Structure formats: C-alpha cells, structure tokens
Amino acid sequence: MNRLRLGILISGAGTNMEALVRACTAPDYPADPVLVISNRPNAEGLEKAQALGVSSLAIDHKAFGEDRKAFESKIDAALTGVGVEIIALAGFMRVLTPWFVERWAGRLVNIHPSLLPKYPGLHTHKRAIEAGDAEHGCTVHWVTVGVDQGAPIDQARVPIEAGDTPDMLAARVQRAEHQLYPKALAKACATLKARI
Ligand code: GAR
Numbered sequence: 001m002n003r004l005r006l007g008i009l010i011s012g013a014g015t016n017m018e019a020l021v022r023a024c025t026a027p028d029y030p031a032d033p034v035l036v037i038s039n040r041p042n043a044e045g046l047e048k049a050q051a052l053g054v055s056s057l058a059i060d061h062k063a064f065g066e067d068r069k070a071f072e073s074k075i076d077a078a079l080t081g082v083g084v085e086i087i088a089l090a091g092f093m094r095v096l097t098p099w100f101v102e103r104w105a106g107r108l109v110n111i112h113p114s115l116l117p118k119y120p121g122l123h124t125h126k127r128a129i130e131a132g133d134a135e136h137g138c139t140v141h142w143v144t145v146g147v148d149q150g151a152p153i154d155q156a157r158v159p160i161e162a163g164d165t166p167d168m169l170a171a172r173v174q175r176a177e178h179q180l181y182p183k184a185l186a187k188a189c190a191t192l193k194a195r196i
Contacts, residue, residue: 004189006031007084008054009075009092010038014045015174016090016111016181021052023182030189034082037075039094055082061094072100086192088185089143098145106195108143109188111181113173115155116141120148125166125173136160136169138177140184153191154184 006024008017014036021033036049041058049056057078064071071094079087089110101108114124116139128136137157144150156176160169 002193003030003032004085004192005083006033006185007079007082007087008033008036008049009087009089010036010043010045011040011093012043012045012091014038014043014048014090016177017045017088018048018052019178019181020088020090020185021049021054023185029182030186030193031086034084035079037078039071039092045091068097069099072097076100076103086185086189088181090181095147096143101143101145105144106142107192109140109153109185110143110148110150111138111140111177111184112148113138113170113177115139115157116148116152123166125169129160129164129166129169133160136173138173138180140181140188142188153187154180156180 008020010017017036023029024031024033033054036045036054036056038046038058039061041060046056046058059074059078061071085107087104087108114128115137119127135157137155139155140153142150142153156179158172158176
C-alpha cells in the first residue's frame with residue numbers, strides 16, 4: 001500500500017505525536033512518519049521521537065526574531081527535503097502564516113482541544129468549565145488561514161464532571177485526542193489520496 005510520508009510539528013510533550021507514530025506501525029495505516037520538528041529545542045517530544053525511531057529536528061523560532069517567513073521557510077525546506085506529503089500539527093503552538101498554510105493547503109491538519117467551532121484559541125478547558133458546558137472535547141481539522149477555522153475532519157467528546165479543574169479536564173481530553181488523531185489522520189490521508 002502506498003503510504004503518505006508524514007511530517008509532524010510539535011512544541012511540547014509530544015503525546016499526540018507519539019499516538020500518531022504508534023498508529024503508523026500498523027501495516028495497513030496510510031502514513032509513515034518521516035520527520036518530527038519542534039520549534040522548541042528542549043521539547044520533551046523530541047526525545048520521544050528519537051526513542052520511537054523517527055528522525056527529529058529542532059528549528060527554534062526565537063533564532064528568527066520577527067521573521068516568521070524565514071522560520072517557516074526553514075521548516076518547509078526540512079519537510080520537502082525528506083519528501084513529506086502530509087503534515088500533522090500536534091501541539092504546535094506557533095500560528096502559521098498564510099504563506100505556509102497556502103503552500104500546504106489540503107495537506108495540513110491540526111488537533112485542537114475543543115469542540116470547534118466552540119473555543120478557538122487558548123485556555124479552552126478553563127473556558128468550557130466557566131461556561132458551564134456539560135461536555136467538551138477535541139477536533140481534528142484541515143488548517144486554513146483563519147486560526148482554528150478549517151473544516152473539521154472528526155471530533156471526540158468527553159463529559160465535564162462536577163469539580164473538574166482545567167487540568168483534570170485537559171487530561172481527559174488528551175486521552176480522547178490520542179484515540180481521535182490517528183483515526184482522523186487516516187481519514188485525511190484517504191481524502192488527499194483521492195485527490196492526487
Ligand atoms: C494537545 O492537547 C493539543 O490539542 C493542544 O496542545 C496539546 C499538546 O499536547 N494543541 C493546541 O492547543 C493547539 N492550539 P502534546 O504535545 O502532548 O501532544
């Protein structure tokens with residue numbers, strides 16, 4: 001089976017990256033992880049990638065100051081250099097410029113910790129609790145220029161329990177993310193393959 005070459009961008013712990021890489025070990029999974037990039041050189045996820053046997057690389061956004069295009073050009077070159085065909089953002093905490101997003105349109109997906117269109121942006125768990133919502137969750141979506149606005153691919157829901165703190169809820173959402181992301185990325189791969 002023709003597997004798509006997958007690049008994964010992270011900024012932190014990389015637990016979603018790990019879930020994706022583990023899913024890719026199934027012989028019938030439609031993607032193969034070829035490169036993990038972190039914009040934070042000390043991200044825990046970089047060591048995880050190494051332990052999982054996936055090439056990894058830090059490209060520190062701070063080295064580029066305000067020049068976001070230069071930072072993203074470096075990421076783009078690293079990805080294209082190893083023939084990446086689809087990118088999964090997995091806790092990548094930099095907003096990408098229209099230049100990068102348009103370059104990778106239809107080949108770029110993200111996981112966001114809310115039931116979009118509810119709660120785009122930051123502090124989603126706190127906002128869901130404060131709003132008195134009964135449920136919360138996560139969304140995998142195509143990335144478009146509007147932050148957290150792209151078409152959803154799939155969602156997972158979790159209950160909000162009485163007495164939940166944002167951290168407790170975040171942990172519940174993350175467990176759901178690890179189930180959802182591999183499934184949704186497989187869907188995205190099928191959509192992309194049907195197009196190319
Ligand atoms: C995940 O919960 C992901 O949904 C969130 O960051 C976390 C990364 O965890 N992403 C965003 O907030 C993007 N706006 P991980 O590094 O352990 O995968």
